[in-house]
Amino acid sequence: MKMDLIQPFINAADAVLSQGLQGATKVGNLSMEEAAYRRKGVAGMVALTGDIEGRIVLDLEPQTAVRVASHYAGAELPESDALIKETIFELANQVVGNAVSALNDQGFHFRVHPPVLVTSEEGDKTSEDVEALMICFETSLGCVYMNVALRYNKRRMSDHAVAGR
Amino acid sequence: MEQFAPVKRSKDGQPVRYLIVDDSVFARKNLARMIESFGGQLAAEAGDGLTAISEFERTHPDIVLMDITMPQMEGIEAAEKIVQAHPEARVVMVSSVGYQENIVAALQRGARHFVQKPVKPEVLYEVIKYVLGEDGAVTSTAGAGA
Numbered sequence: 001m002k003m004d005l006i007q008p009f010i011n012a013a014d015a016v017l018s019q020g021l022q023g024a025t026k027v028g029n030l031s032m033e034e035a036a037y038r039r040k041g042v043a044g045m046v047a048l049t050g051d052i053e054g055r056i057v058l059d060l061e062p063q064t065a066v067r068v069a070s071h072y073a074g075a076e077l078p079e080s081d082a083l084i085k086e087t088i089f090e091l092a093n094q095v096v097g098n099a100v101s102a103l104n105d106q107g108f109h110f111r112v113h114p115p116v117l118v119t120s121e122e123g124d125k126t127s128e129d130v131e132a133l134m135i136c137f138e139t140s141l142g143c144v145y146m147n148v149a150l151r152y153n154k155r156r157m158s159d160h161a162v163a164g165r
Numbered sequence: 166m167e168q169f170a171p172v173k174r175s176k177d178g179q180p181v182r183y184l185i186v187d188d189s190v191f192a193r194k195n196l197a198r199m200i201e202s203f204g205g206q207l208a209a210e211a212g213d214g215l216t217a218i219s220e221f222e223r224t225h226p227d228i229v230l231m232d233i234t235m236p237q238m239e240g241i242e243a244a245e246k247i248v249q250a251h252p253e254a255r256v257v258m259v260s261s262v263g264y265q266e267n268i269v270a271a272l273q274r275g276a277r278h279f280v281q282k283p284v285k286p287e288v289l290y291e292v293i294k295y296v297l298g299e300d301g302a303v304t305s306t307a308g309a310g311a
Contacts, residue, residue, distance in 0.1 A: 086189060090192050095261075096261070097260065101263045101264040101281070104266065114234070
């Protein structure tokens with residue numbers, strides 16, 4: 001997975017989190033995930049199709065998710081509140097939307113699918129052409145994990161190349 | 166949340182009425198808090214484009230804040246249908262997907278402005294004032310309508 005594909009997502013997450021949480025975020029640990037993805041807590045997944053395909057998961061440990069959602073709500077939320085899931089979904093949407101906007105302006109075209117809740121404890125194993133990168137964003141309210149697994153859609157890219165000749 | 170000098174309707178001094186359209190409850194609540202800090206009033210909410218059209222017909226808001234990616238009917242199509250039926254309608258697109266093609270498509274189909282998420286209250290406030298033009302007036306009564 002090329003870093004030029006990942007960088008817009010890192011920049012977008014950094015911007016969305018630092019603005020929303022009103023404090024600096026730090027890009028912490030970066031790791032390639034070769035084994036199956038293991039969910040940490042409240043996780044929202046956004047799928048992408050088009051010139052680049054794959055998915056982005058925003059994953060927060062349960063207590064971090066409560067703190068983050070409470071911050072946005074401006075009130076202490078109970079762990080069971082549906083607004084916690086909604087908050088993680090909207091954050092995932094904003095990260096993907098901002099990254100896709102940057103990539104679209106570079107000529108890539110996508111369809112962004114609505115966020116879904118990741119409920120299984122363990123996700124699919126990554127393959128040779130869809131490696132997953134796990135990035136931890138350290139915020140004042142705890143770590144926000146972003147798992148990115150993307151690949152170029154070779155058929156679509158070659159179609160563009162032919163059309164552009 | 167920061168309080169802004171209230172923006173009222175010039176014609177009658179009443180709060181500006183908003184229709185908020187977004188499939189995310191979180192986003193709707195967030196926008197509702199912002200418009201409250203602008204001295205505005207929530208006329209209605211909708212979670213998709215089709216409901217947005219019927220809520221517009223029912224409430225005739227001064228401003229529509231419209232997301233793009235939504236189930237049933239996307240925001241740009243809903244904005245177009247509202248503006249076709251009511252050319253005076255003021256629709257502001259509010260979306261995280263802010264690439265040029267999307268912005269141009271929205272403006273060509275009747276939207277008055279585009280605000281990218283995450284929404285900064287001070288940016289939305291300026292856009293609201295711009296879109297209202299002479300039909301909006303900033304009042305100096307601190308906290309009025311907020």
